[in-house]
Amino acid sequence: MPMTEKRREILETLDLGGLNPGACAGSRWLACRERVIPSISPVDGRVLAEVCTASESDYEEVARSALEAFSTWRLVPAPGRGEIVRQIRSRLRLSKQELAQIITLENGKILAEAEGEVQEMIDICDFAIGLSRMLYGYTMPSERPGHRLYEQYLPLGPIGVITAFNFPMAVWAWNAMIALVAGDTVVWKPSSKVPLCALAVTRITGEVLQENGLPDGILNVIIGDGETVGERLIADPRMRLVSATGSVAMGRRVGRVVMERLGRPLLELGGNNGVIVTPSADLGLATRAILFGAVGTAGQRCTTIRRLIIHESVYDVTLDRLARAYGQVRVGNPFEKKTVMGPLIDCEAVAAMQAALETIRQQGGRVRFGGEVLRGGLFDAGTYVKPCIVETDPGLPIMQQETFAPILHVMRYRRLEEAIEIHNGVPQGLSSSIFTSDLREAELFLSAAGSDCGIANVNLSTSGAEIGGAFGGEKDTGGGREAGSDAWKAYMRRQTNTINWSGEMPLAQGIEFGDFSSRSEG
Numbered sequence: 001m002p003m004t005e006k007r008r009e010i011l012e013t014l015d016l017g018g019l020n021p022g023a024c025a026g027s028r029w030l031a032c033r034e035r036v037i038p039s040i041s042p043v044d045g046r047v048l049a050e051v052c053t054a055s056e057s058d059y060e061e062v063a064r065s066a067l068e069a070f071s072t073w074r075l076v077p078a079p080g081r082g083e084i085v086r087q088i089r090s091r092l093r094l095s096k097q098e099l100a101q102i103i104t105l106e107n108g109k110i111l112a113e114a115e116g117e118v119q120e121m122i123d124i125c126d127f128a129i130g131l132s133r134m135l136y137g138y139t140m141p142s143e144r145p146g147h148r149l150y151e152q153y154l155p156l157g158p159i160g161v162i163t164a165f166n167f168p169m170a171v172w173a174w175n176a177m178i179a180l181v182a183g184d185t186v187v188w189k190p191s192s193k194v195p196l197c198a199l200a201v202t203r204i205t206g207e208v209l210q211e212n213g214l215p216d217g218i219l220n221v222i223i224g225d226g227e228t229v230g231e232r233l234i235a236d237p238r239m240r241l242v243s244a245t246g247s248v249a250m251g252r253r254v255g256r257v258v259m260e261r262l263g264r265p266l267l268e269l270g271g272n273n274g275v276i277v278t279p280s281a282d283l284g285l286a287t288r289a290i291l292f293g294a295v296g297t298a299g300q301r302c303t304t305i306r307r308l309i310i311h312e313s314v315y316d317v318t319l320d321r322l323a324r325a326y327g328q329v330r331v332g333n334p335f336e337k338k339t340v341m342g343p344l345i346d347c348e349a350v351a352a353m354q355a356a357l358e359t360i361r362q363q364g365g366r367v368r369f370g371g372e373v374l375r376g377g378l379f380d381a382g383t384y385v386k387p388c389i390v391e392t393d394p395g396l397p398i399m400q401q402e403t404f405a406p407i408l409h410v411m412r413y414r415r416l417e418e419a420i421e422i423h424n425g426v427p428q429g430l431s432s433s434i435f436t437s438d439l440r441e442a443e444l445f446l447s448a449a450g451s452d453c454g455i456a457n458v459n460l461s462t463s464g465a466e467i468g469g470a471f472g473g474e475k476d477t478g479g480g481r482e483a484g485s486d487a488w489k490a491y492m493r494r495q496t497n498t499i500n501w502s503g504e505m506p507l508a509q510g511i512e513f514g515d516f517s518s519r520s521e522g
């Protein structure tokens with residue numbers, strides 16, 4: 001099917017028009033008039049559709065609905081909220097193919113990975129549905145006779161969710177589906193680079209909310225400028241939690257503004273993820289995992305492998321294998337089955353990659369493979385590059401930065417302690433891994449003296465985490481945890497309750513307070 005016909009069909013199936021409003025409260029779309037922005041497909045550089053962005057007063061309307069809806073939603077029993085997530089899940093499942101296609105069109109990741117992203121949404125729905133019956137609090141033995149002591153988790157309020165271009169649906173789902181069962185309402189501000197993905201999902205969730213007779217304002221979306229709408233959202237005391245995914249610079253700003261008003265920031269920022277390859281590593285397995293981690297999503301995951309620290313005894317052989325594997329990576333149309341790497345998100349990302357390569361060369365790094373911008377046919381979009389391997393020294397200043405592109409820095413080590421020091425010697429701390437068949441090496445890497453990241457793996461990539469674990473990282477990565485495990489607790493208000501059923505009034509810590517009779521009168 002020719003490209004234009006195909007994309008028209010995808011847009012139509014998802015109910016997306018040529019010009020789309022950029023704000024929605026539940027199922028009520030606002031007549032936005034701020035600015036018209038194009039959604040440009042990195043696949044061929046052509047405009048897919050346009051979006052009218054939201055103004056500050058549109059934001060106000062959406063935030064007001066989110067607050068109003070909260071007063072109803074928080075009273076729906078949590079398993080009933082889980083039932084709404086179940087219905088959203090089945091719609092997402094039904095639309096899996098179309099949703100994956102719009103991700104590929106708008107973001108450029110290969111179809112298999114886009115399908116994986118939709119699956120990640122479905123998975124977190126499953127998790128959230130179960131969770132809706134498991135929002136457990138502890139019961140503790142009280143030190144006072146006739147007292148009951150326990151804690152409970154209550155809905156928090158409207159929350160803001162800011163997401164990046166690289167996971168245009170899944171990261172929202174990690175936050176929003178957990179927030180829904182927690183009893184919160186959600187205002188989603190997606191990246192303006194991928195607005196159609198957000199609008200497509202909002203159409204689906206809006207239908208479910210409407211069919212269930214729920215108020216507008218439970219799940220909302222707002223597409224607009226960071227300086228206006230974004231700033232309003234982060235400064236808004238009604239948004240009790242702001243969960244933001246993106247650059248460290250963005251996260252610092254969000255963190256400062258949200259903390260200033262004593263709201264809760266939940267930050268998932270940059271990664272500069274390292275992998276250690278030890279002498280006992282299974283190199284065949286390591287090569288495959290590293291290829292997925294470094295080249296997958298064209299190096300644009302926050303979990304992408306960016307630094308490879310290889311033992312000197314296996315350095316040459318590992319690098320040879322990798323260079324051979326890189327040589328077989330098919331870069332091209334992300335809709336084609338044989339393609340392994342699609343385009344970068346836009347020409348600015350390509351320029352940033354080229355600038356980073358220039359800096360690497362100036363600092364003494366040596367390009368071992370790739371890095372070129374591709375030209376001719378589809379490649380004339382200017383968004384396609386060859387993935388790149390650079391031989392480097394851990395001391396280069398550029399190693400401290402994350403470049404959101406498929407550049408893999410390779411360096412050597414002698415002792416494992418030295419490798420761990422190199423590994424931890426960057427400001428970011430998201431994901432990490434070690435390839436080894438030696439139990440001692442693996443355990444050292446996972447110990448208090450090992451990786452300082454939020455995620456540490458053995459014999460697999462730093463990327464491609466399952467939703468069941470808590471996701472997030474330390475240091476400049478921001479410290480937040482999303483998705484599975486007990487990450488849900490951040491989305492709820494924790495309350496400690498003590499109930500006195502004794503008829504006496506004993507005080508904690510054995511305090512005697514005056515000599516009033518401790519027996520109640522009647």
Ligand code: UN1
Nearest residue numbers: 167301302303463464465
């Ligand atoms: C991100 O890049 O922001 O672990 C999220 C992974 C994916 C999520 C990445 N499950 O690579």
